[in-house]
Amino acid sequence: MTQMNMLQAINNALDTAMAADERVLCFGEDVGVFGGVFRATSHLQEKYGKSRCFNTPLVEQGIIGFANGLAAQGSVPVAEIQFADYIFPAFDQIVNESAKYRYRSGNLFNVGGLTIRAPYGGGIAGGLYHSQSPEAYFAHTPGLKIVVPRNPHQAKGLLLGAIHDPNPTLFFEPKRLYRASVGDVPDEDYRLPLGEAEVLKEGTDVTVLGWGAQMDVIEQAVEMAEKDGISCEVIDLRTILPWDVETVANSVFKTGRLVVTHEAPLTGGFAGEIAATIQERCFLYLESPIARVTGMDTPFPLVLEKEHLPNHLKVFEAIRASVDF
Amino acid sequence: MTQMNMLQAINNALDTAMAADERVLCFGEDVGVFGGVFRATSHLQEKYGKSRCFNTPLVEQGIIGFANGLAAQGSVPVAEIQFADYIFPAFDQIVNESAKYRYRSGNLFNVGGLTIRAPYGGGIAGGLYHSQSPEAYFAHTPGLKIVVPRNPHQAKGLLLGAIHDPNPTLFFEPKRLYRASVGDVPDEDYRLPLGEAEVLKEGTDVTVLGWGAQMDVIEQAVEMAEKDGISCEVIDLRTILPWDVETVANSVFKTGRLVVTHEAPLTGGFAGEIAATIQERCFLYLESPIARVTGMDTPFPLVLEKEHLPNHLKVFEAIRASVDF
């Protein structure tokens, strides 16, 4: 066990994977000598050489196209997109290619070795283009897996899980936790399972669900709620696609109430999918409408980002409203 | 009034718009002399010249980038993407640029003149890449409007509405109706409003909601249901973003039941957003879970597309199940 922040945990996961298997390669813009603008790939070029950790030209569609080809060949690419806001030029390569490689070829070929890392999310005064949470854009794409860690321990275990998962995986890193989130991280190679949500706290009155940086927000909100005597069950979804319906539904069968929160805008956000599924699954058990606490239906603002974001007060009020319904 | 199929109606709308305003331009792959692979732009180059209706090089990101610039300049571009499946290389230009132009500039600049046309949908033996219904991918993007017509009359009126709407608009054309759907179309310039759903048929037991080619499927399903004595209210959403919550909610207040259907895969599809919103809005009125009848969570298949698609039998069964719940 070593105390690490999330960046160190990610760096350690990459180091672990590269040490174990020489087919693992890390690349992206500024990923080489510099170690990435957030330093997630620090020292990897030094350790593993320029051919296994390198800068690419500035072209996201090329980075992912290149990574798809590498993965099809049998390598294990871990491609970095500098900010999740800049993943969209690669949208076609991800949604039409990575996701459909295995299906369209009848499993003759696949890009299961592919992992795409990208820092996402707001709260760092990043404005429109350094704050987005694009997970829902990808969650409409069968064939992809999408993972979001909430702390350093999860980050290392889930990233190693993603790298070794035989399916193309998007790994979104909550960048406002990069240095803020610190915790003990095992030194060995451990892999957390994809597709499994985690119940962080059991409770009986209401289920509160989120992922990534939003888990800290939930923790604060739940603390307030518990002071009001509300017993909350807290779930970290961890894998957005394919998501763990069972764990969430079982919780709602018990609590009868659900609050889902994410930073991305409301309309078309992944909370909608969850609400739609759970209202069907748990119809007769629901005691109040499923609540969504999300960013507003606007581009991400700068000066007023605090107003825009689904903070603990908004989550708390939604918990209250759900219980008081 | 002239009898037209949907392609003719679209061609007529473009002709009408180009005749009325010389700032209207039509372009895309094979859009010029040839009139587009579906012939939606037939004869427009002949009539308005090569500078107003033209072929572009084969590059979707360029087509939309170019169109964004034109719109910012004050022109009224109508860009064609040959198949909706090929819109993804332009995803960044649409989602990060078109959608955010006005907001990020504080309304100094906007691309409100922009309309993007693309044939979408399955049922034509097109397999993975000539069948997709990508509306939900865009519906998570504040700043865009998304419109889907169900027949020739709607196609002309909504396309003219989209071209003249002061916001960037995606216009998805159900290609399997291009020649199959025929009807009377007014000869003059008429514009149907964006953002308004249309109640096609009133009923009391269940609301059945869809858009585009799915409206024909709904019609067949509803016919079967009515034979079983079920009174259906049928709504065509028409505009996916921003969508008409009021009309749908009012209907569900009355019927207490909702079935939503689209061709796109279930997870992350727009039916999820609708279900999430309506379960919250109409919680105390709902007599059964909101049902979604959609494509499966797979890429679009070819030989077994009939099995994959949400046809009238599946919609009918969902109506039955909703009423029998």
Next chain:
Amino acid sequence: MTTTKANVVYKPVFTDGAEFRIPTFRLLKQDGSLYKGAKAPEMDKEKALRIYRAMITTRILDERMLAAQRQGRLSFYMQCTGEEAAVIGSTAALDDGDMIMAQYREQGSLVYRGFTIDEFMNQLFGNELDYGKGRQMPVHYGSSKLNYMTISSPLATQIPQATGYAYGQKMAGDGHCTITYFGEGAASEGDFHAALNMAAVHRVPVIFLCRNNGYAISTPAAEQFAADGVAPRAYGYKMDMIRVDGNDILAMHEATKAARSLAVEHNRPVLIEAMSYRLAAHSSSDDPSGYRSKDEEAVWREKDPILRMRLWLEGKKWWSEDDEKELQDTMRREVLETMKRAQKRPPPALDTLVSDVYDEVPPALAEQFEKLKAHIRRHPDAYPKSAEHAKQAKREA
């Protein structure tokens, strides 16, 4: 001005490179003889006949399948007609272990590598033996054993993938390279730019083979780019480049052989522009009469690459009228018989709807599939393909 030896100039002079002329590499005249000054390439009889048979087979397959499409037996087809030398000549210059990432008009490469008529037909009819499990439209072939990546419809996406694949080959040090084929239209996509630039920077053993056949559906090359073809783009990436007469089987073979050794031995990626013409319609859905003249087509029909090779072979006494007749007859028969067989085979099993989305079917999808099966059981008549398969399965049991 850009060819000046000076590092610095004191007048603002612009250049668009129009003064460069990129010559076309040729060996074989249309009458089957070599150009004066052209060195006869090293190609033994066996290789030559393997190539020629592949060209004929491709041509016949294309003719028959277009006819089948016209008869309504097939939903869609795309012909390689006119471009057989460009495709097969280049593939023949590679090692069979090299990876091919093609666009869609390169069935000739597969024929050359030994994809059987059965294998073609199973894909075209999307039957239960189709490697692609009936999921993609006709002509989206793939073969892992022949190192031919399954075709993907979105244009140009395979080009940066080829760069990545070849990077992996270089890392593996197995002495192989990747070739990627694409049209002059697809070369307008952003992915093309990414692929060539990355390949040049990272010194990747990849060959970019642009089939410049004059058209992208209806769009003529002149509306695709202002430059003299695609070749001059190589200057922008500092990549080795050559322009070749795409209807000249010997030149295509020589150029690709040389390109392969640049790629594999020197880690120099290469751009080859094969100048040819799409003699047929874009696809069975297209009618070129709306955008080009019969006269133009006739000019190119005169340059038929297959006839050109045949005349060369005959000159070398490696091929005769009788050989030709026998090959043509055999292939025609085989294509027709195989087609009949393939058409009769049942469609892929119902579970191919949900397999291969992931390595395993995830729970929610498994549930959707259970619902679908129950639904089909309630409405067997509405799903004839699934019913057919069930029947066939019973018959065979």
Next chain:
Amino acid sequence: MTTTKANVVYKPVFTDGAEFRIPTFRLLKQDGSLYKGAKAPEMDKEKALRIYRAMITTRILDERMLAAQRQGRLSFYMQCTGEEAAVIGSTAALDDGDMIMAQYREQGSLVYRGFTIDEFMNQLFGNELDYGKGRQMPVHYGSSKLNYMTISSPLATQIPQATGYAYGQKMAGDGHCTITYFGEGAASEGDFHAALNMAAVHRVPVIFLCRNNGYAISTPAAEQFAADGVAPRAYGYKMDMIRVDGNDILAMHEATKAARSLAVEHNRPVLIEAMSYRLAAHSSSDDPSGYRSKDEEAVWREKDPILRMRLWLEGKKWWSEDDEKELQDTMRREVLETMKRAQKRPPPALDTLVSDVYDEVPPALAEQFEKLKAHIRRHPDAYPKSAEHAKQAKREA
């Protein structure tokens, strides 16, 4: 070989264009004198001083604002330092009615066109007077009255937009063109390829100005492309191209003036590659010591474009030590005073959160906004910015 006069060759010869040398256009030596053989450009004193003042103002603004960022008064900043001549020299050669679509390091263009220090500060501090309504990070300026498109962070997206904008200008026949600025890093994006190809095919009056400053954040140009800069890409599009010493104000001005007349009078798009160096860090978040040497920086500091112009001006007796001191003092004072003023201004009103998403606020968003307002009323202390604005609004009422 590609410069051969022959149309056809009979040997497979490859070329990567390495034999072409693209010279650099220069007029002004570092000591302020003209190169031998260089013709003195037509530039009157008024224009020269307008340019010089803009250069100095840009430099001072950059220094002060970086310092402000270091003091924690500002969240983020990006300097143009070292590239002032490339940016301002080119903008000064245009008509003020021409559209500028920049990347983010071109504040010099705005200064030149008359964007006031107030206007800069309002954007940098995102206060209620910011045209962008406090929505974007610092340095994302825009001005419709100065024909300067609001900056967008995603790289290269403005390049095809510039092609489109210029096409609209051509259609309107108003005699204007568009210039788009971008870095040598951004030129790797697919959008670059699309933009240049489309401009060449459609003969659009657009100038593509690549600031080749050696780095994209930490990535040196040598890892960005294998070619000799970005200029040779023009060959691939058959586009007029010129490479210019980006630290030479006169050469930049002359080249752009000539490019503008090619664009506007002949509908010939032009690519200009301005060779310069990013003297400062990429942004206030960056520390270049991790990826380049102080020595390398020192070499370029010697080539300071502002000093070079000043020496030229002094040679012409258009500028003196006193002028310099006065300008510097005035600007420093103005920047500081304006900064203080701007920093004190309240943030944009709460409703700027939801306005301008569409032309009108749609119902669902209006509802979200009503909920937000009610929420803030319940928790005023948690939202100090909104509270501050409310207070200020009260004070002013």
